[in-house]
Amino acid sequence: MTPEPVIEAQAIRRVFESRKGFLFTERSRTEALRGVDLRVDPGEIFGLLGPNGAGKTTLTKILSTLLLPTSGQARVLGIDVARHPQAVRPRIGLVLGGERGLYNRISARENLRYFADLFGLLPSDRDRRIQEVLDRVGLTEAADRRVEEYSRGMKQKLHLARGILHRPELLFLDEPTIGLDPKSARETRKLIRSLVSDGVTIFLTTHYMFEAEELCQRLAILSKGRIVARDTVAGLRRLVGGDTTVEVEAYGFEDSEIERLRQLPGVGRILSEEFGPRLRLTLRSNSSELNAGSVRAALGAAHPDLTVRERRTVLEDVYLDLVEEEAS
Amino acid sequence: MNAPATPLTVSRFRSTAASVRLSVLQFVADPQWLIPSMIAPVIFGIVAYQLVLGSGPYFLVYAILGAGMMSMWGQTLYGSGWATGQDRVFGTLEPTLQAPTPYIYVVLGRILWNVVSGLVGGAIVYGVVVAESGQLPAVVNPLLFVVLFLFVMVTLASVGVILSAVYVYTRFAGFIQNIGEFAFYVGTGCMFPVIFLPWWTNPVSLVFPPTWALDALRYGSIPGYQGFAWGFGWDLVGAVATMTAYLVLAGLIFHRVERHVLEVGTLGDY
Numbered sequence: 001m002t003p004e005p006v007i008e009a010q011a012i013r014r015v016f017e018s019r020k021g022f023l024f025t026e027r028s029r030t031e032a033l034r035g036v037d038l039r040v041d042p043g044e045i046f047g048l049l050g051p052n053g054a055g056k057t058t059l060t061k062i063l064s065t066l067l068l069p070t071s072g073q074a075r076v077l078g079i080d081v082a083r084h085p086q087a088v089r090p091r092i093g094l095v096l097g098g099e100r101g102l103y104n105r106i107s108a109r110e111n112l113r114y115f116a117d118l119f120g121l122l123p124s125d126r127d128r129r130i131q132e133v134l135d136r137v138g139l140t141e142a143a144d145r146r147v148e149e150y151s152r153g154m155k156q157k158l159h160l161a162r163g164i165l166h167r168p169e170l171l172f173l174d175e176p177t178i179g180l181d182p183k184s185a186r187e188t189r190k191l192i193r194s195l196v197s198d199g200v201t202i203f204l205t206t207h208y209m210f211e212a213e214e215l216c217q218r219l220a221i222l223s224k225g226r227i228v229a230r231d232t233v234a235g236l237r238r239l240v241g242g243d244t245t246v247e248v249e250a251y252g253f254e255d256s257e258i259e260r261l262r263q264l265p266g267v268g269r270i271l272s273e274e275f276g277p278r279l280r281l282t283l284r285s286n287s288s289e290l291n292a293g294s295v296r297a298a299l300g301a302a303h304p305d306l307t308v309r310e311r312r313t314v315l316e317d318v319y320l321d322l323v324e325e326e327a328s
Numbered sequence: 329m330n331a332p333a334t335p336l337t338v339s340r341f342r343s344t345a346a347s348v349r350l351s352v353l354q355f356v357a358d359p360q361w362l363i364p365s366m367i368a369p370v371i372f373g374i375v376a377y378q379l380v381l382g383s384g385p386y387f388l389v390y391a392i393l394g395a396g397m398m399s400m401w402g403q404t405l406y407g408s409g410w411a412t413g414q415d416r417v418f419g420t421l422e423p424t425l426q427a428p429t430p431y432i433y434v435v436l437g438r439i440l441w442n443v444v445s446g447l448v449g450g451a452i453v454y455g456v457v458v459a460e461s462g463q464l465p466a467v468v469n470p471l472l473f474v475v476l477f478l479f480v481m482v483t484l485a486s487v488g489v490i491l492s493a494v495y496v497y498t499r500f501a502g503f504i505q506n507i508g509e510f511a512f513y514v515g516t517g518c519m520f521p522v523i524f525l526p527w528w529t530n531p532v533s534l535v536f537p538p539t540w541a542l543d544a545l546r547y548g549s550i551p552g553y554q555g556f557a558w559g560f561g562w563d564l565v566g567a568v569a570t571m572t573a574y575l576v577l578a579g580l581i582f583h584r585v586e587r588h589v590l591e592v593g594t595l596g597d598y
Contacts, residue, residue, distance in 0.1 A: 016593055061593070066426055068590045085590070089428040100419025103350065105357040110350075117346030118427035118434070120339035146357070162423065 004078060006170050006201045007040035007063055012072035014058050014225075032058040034225035035072070040218075045192065045202040047216030049209070049319055054222040056205040057096075057174055063203065064094040064172045077169060090119060093168035095159045095176055104148040108139055108158050111147060112165055119166035133161040136194075138187060153184040160188065164195065171195060173204045177211060189215060209316040219315075223323045237313045240321040241268050241284030245313045246295050249280045250303040260298045265289040271321065284313055343429040347437020351411065355445070364407070369399040369449040373456030386550045388465035391457045393546065397518035399449035400481055406505065407442040408435065408488030412495035413502050421496070422595050425586065432582040435492040439485045446481055467549050476545040479567065483537035486571045487512075489578040497585045499594065517542045523555055537574055540567035 014033040020026045032055045040046040050056050061067035063074055065085035074081045079088050103111050112130045121129060134140045137157040142150065147158065156179060163171055173192070177185040192202055192215060206212050212219055213233055220230035229239055237243055248261070258281065262270060266287030273280045283290065292310040299306065355361045376395035380387040412435065415421040425431055458464060467473045495501040513519065515529060516538040522530060523543075533539045543555040544563035556563060589595050 014593075058593075064426060066422055066590065066595060067593050068587075086428055086430075089426060094423070094426055096422065098419070101423055103354065103418060103420060106350070106353045110353055114346050114350045115423065115427065117342050118424065118429045120342070120428060123342075 003042050005039045005075075006042050007038060007046075007074070007076055007203060009036055009038040009059075009063065009074040010072055012036040012038075012059065012062060012074055013070045014055070014062060014067070015070045032225055033062075033069070036222070036225070036227055038220060038227070038230075040201060040203060042201050043196065043199060044217045045196055045204060045215050047212040047219040048203070048205045048222055049207075049212055049219060049315075050205075050222035051323055055225045056222055059222070060094075060096075060172050060174050060203070060205055064092055065089055066094070090166065091169050093163035093166065093171040095163035095171070095173045097156050097159050097175060097178060099152065099155060102147050102155060102158060105146060107144045108134070108147055108150070108161070109143045111158065112162060115162050116165055121166060129165060129167075133165050136164070136191065137161045152179045153181060156180055156188070157184070160191065164200075168200065170201045170203065173202060175206055176204070177206070177208065185211075209314065209319055213315040221319060221322050228322050228325070229318075233315055233318075236315065236318045236322075238286065240313070240318045242266060242286030242290075243313050244285050244288070244290050245311050245317055246283045246285075246290060246292060247280055247309045247311075248283070248295055248299070249275070249278055249307045249309075250305055251277055252279050253281065253299075254302075257299055257302070261295065264294055264298055271324075282317075284317070340429055340433045343427075343433045344437040344440070347434045348441045349437075351438050351441035355441070364399075364402050365445050365449055366452065368402065369395070369452035370456050372396075372398045373453040374460065376453075377457050377460045386466055388457055388461055388463070389467060389549050392454055392465055393542075393549070394519050395453040395457070396450040396477070397480070397542065398513070399453055400446035400484060401513055401518050402449075406488075406509070407445070408439045408485065409491030409495050409501060409505055411435075411438045411442075412492045413499075416495070416499055425496075425589075425595060430582065431496065431586060432489070432579065435489060435582075438492075439488050442488065443481045443485050446484070447478070450477060450481075468551055469548065473545075473549045476541070476548045480538060480541040480545055483541040483567055483571050486537050486574040486578070490574060490581065493578060493581045493585045496582070496589060512536070515539070521546060521553075521555055534566070535570070537567050537571040540564070540570060 012033050013031070013035055016030045016032055018028050020028070036055075036059060048056050048059065058067065062069050063076055063081060065081050065088050068082050076088050077091050081088050103114070109130060112133065113126065116126045116130060131140070134143045137160050139154065139157050139161060142154060147155065150158065156176065160176060163173070176192070177188050180188060189211065192204070196202060204212070204216065216233070218230065218232055219236060220227045221236075222228070229236055231239060258270060261267060261281065261283060264283065264285070266285030267283050267290060271282040273282070283295070292308040295308050296306070355365075372395035373391070376391040376398075380390045380394070383390065412421070415424060424434060491501070491505060494504060515525070515533045516522070516536045517533070518538070521543065522533045522539055525533070540563050544560055544567060546553045546555055547560035547563060
């Protein structure tokens, strides 16, 4: 039996309207989301990838009750977020991150205490829970220092601590490792995995492909307000042509040469990119017969300057292919 | 994984208490608050005393009322709206509204604190005027005076709740408040009785609960005071009625405003 989805969004659209000027106002209209469908199952880490302005934060805010959709329906933990936001809020956590969003003049512990009370934690449980989350994010020693003395990374940890304070069933993380040093980012990823072990479902947006690849069971790629692909990492690789990527670079190629490359096993679309005077062709295939040797053999000896690089297709390739395809 | 369940009303009451606590912590942490809460009342007290010096047997009461209201006005009304404006600037409005507690309970906590700090301001004014004159003011009924003083604070706070809603509604609330501040201060009779203003301004003044409460306060503390013709009792009735209307309106507005900002998506703007 299919489990009840934790998030189910159907045809979500969101239009922002703004006005500029005082006497002579100029109106502008931006369609941030253009019919997004989404399903997130319990206990998974679901990743949402997309370039800046794709609509990731807008979607996160809609699902976490901070924004209403212009049309469409979103259910979180079985509840309609637009109609019953108050019922959703105690059961979800939201980490928007960044320098803002915290009371800087008071300590981290006091920040957490304030939000613990707003989330209705019982006094008997509150202080113990605050200590627990401080330990968990590694802020115990700095817990009683003013937040204004914190580094960017420490603030990010405090955002995370606040997000999990009330033991949410679903946690929204909007670029949780942005601005963190590698060690802190790794610790954050470890923490995210440990939350999943505790039964928390994670909805993660990120710009870091390796992070998404490392953490997420399933991913969706959002571009210009539309989901252009959604699958597992392996499924997305198949979508753009396969596990193997071969990059060929030279001072230009004849059409006939490109055609010969297209005939190689499993090769579909060939992407080309100019680097100064040189041209790079990117071939992807699911076939193990595509390799540096077969590419060299197909091109013959016409290019003394030829460079061929064979590697595994990574999520970044998939992302760039899909986003560029959507843009074009 | 759910948080332990808390009865809703208790949880909301605790949110208000948490909001008071946060206000106190921020007050203590930020030395700039000393200016409106401690230093300004001293200046207001000195100036008001000089202004009314020798203007009749109850000039000390006039000085205390004028300067006290000026001090409380800033603390109670202005401070309540401004705290919400600060939430916008800090970026804490989003996480606060994302919490299950309706925002009005957070605002109520802030207002409670502002009422207390406004009272401290009023007490400082009293102390300054007494020290400057070297005598105690001739208050007819000191207990009534204190009760009415507190009542004025509460009516000011009811306007503060509405202002807070405006701050949630738009980031330009500070601009609106600054424009209206002086008109409101004079129009409600904070510095001198509204009866001294042109008659056609009175209907506008009477829309605001502090106008009624301030007139009642003057009736209750200055013998022979000539305020509104309907006198002390109806002043009290008017103050309670308008204040109740404001609080009911605030409850409705907050619900609508919270919905509106989710519609337009301006919570993060500052």
